[in-house]
Amino acid sequence: MLTIADNIQAISARITRICAECARNPDGVTLLAVSKTFGADAVLAAARAGQRAFGENYIQEAVRKMQEVAALGAPQLQWHCIGPIQSNKTRLVAEHFDWAHTIDRLKIAQRLSDQRPAHLPPLQVCIQVNVDGGTTKSGATPEDAPALALAVARLPRLALRGVMSIPDPRPDLDAQCAVHRRARAVFDAIAAALPPGHAGFDTLSLGMTADLEAAIRAGSTMVRVGTGIFGARHYGSATP
Numbered sequence: 001m002l003t004i005a006d007n008i009q010a011i012s013a014r015i016t017r018i019c020a021e022c023a024r025n026p027d028g029v030t031l032l033a034v035s036k037t038f039g040a041d042a043v044l045a046a047a048r049a050g051q052r053a054f055g056e057n058y059i060q061e062a063v064r065k066m067q068e069v070a071a072l073g074a075p076q077l078q079w080h081c082i083g084p085i086q087s088n089k090t091r092l093v094a095e096h097f098d099w100a101h102t103i104d105r106l107k108i109a110q111r112l113s114d115q116r117p118a119h120l121p122p123l124q125v126c127i128q129v130n131v132d133g134g135t136t137k138s139g140a141t142p143e144d145a146p147a148l149a150l151a152v153a154r155l156p157r158l159a160l161r162g163v164m165s166i167p168d169p170r171p172d173l174d175a176q177c178a179v180h181r182r183a184r185a186v187f188d189a190i191a192a193a194l195p196p197g198h199a200g201f202d203t204l205s206l207g208m209t210a211d212l213e214a215a216i217r218a219g220s221t222m223v224r225v226g227t228g229i230f231g232a233r234h235y236g237s238a239t240p
């Protein structure tokens with residue numbers, strides 16, 4: 001029976017191997033452990049294995065878990081919101097998370113900036129881009145993303161860090177690489193449009209368990225891995 005610590009070690013080794021194959025420095029790829037639907041015990045096991053960055057989709061579940069994990073004596077962890085953010089949840093995100101990857105509307109960004117508590121550093125944010133066109137999916141279009149990014153970059157309590165994308169699953173590596181390269185192109189377009197003084201635009205949040213390799217080949221700097229670390233999810237017991 002593989003433990004969470006074994007899985008983290010295996011994924012990290014895989015990231016290192018993929019980076020070697022495409023001549024990238026593995027230090028340039030951060031592993032985000034996606035702990036949605038898993039309990040505080042699983043987060044604690046990952047934290048004890050040295051994992052510090054965690055991704056959560058369901059905001060109330062996440063805030064509860066943060067408090068449980070802290071009560072269990074976990075080290076200081078970094079929390080990333082990777083799920084959709086409705087207007088009525090912006091305050092919880094602004095008060096509890098370090099990062100939000102799913103900014104696709106200026107209204108939500110404005111609320112997060114307004115609600116970010118003064119004692120915390122700016123909320124680190126990515127623009128979510130819908131690179132494969134589904135109209136029901138979240139994310140700004142590749143065409144709209146640069147203007148949104150420039151507006152977000154001007155908000156005082158947010159720090160614009162990069163681009164995030166969740167393309168539909170594709171069966172083969174080449175197709176996965178091609179779609180991730182579209183997100184990379186949006187990242188490059190925003191980088192070229194930002195004012196020269198904008199520091200820290202350095203994050204491409206791309207790739208999950210199934211398309212990790214393609215994402216790293218396409219330039220991902222942050223892979224979001226759930227199943228590969230914690231195992232299969234059982235949504236029945238999840239509390240969105």
Ligand SMILES: *Cc1c(COP(=O)(O)O)cnc(C)c1O
Nearest residue numbers: 034082208209224225226227228
């Ligand atoms: C659930 C989720 C992940 C992790 O997916 P796995 O396939 O379990 O690795 C990554 N990113 C987002 C946005 C998710 O919702």
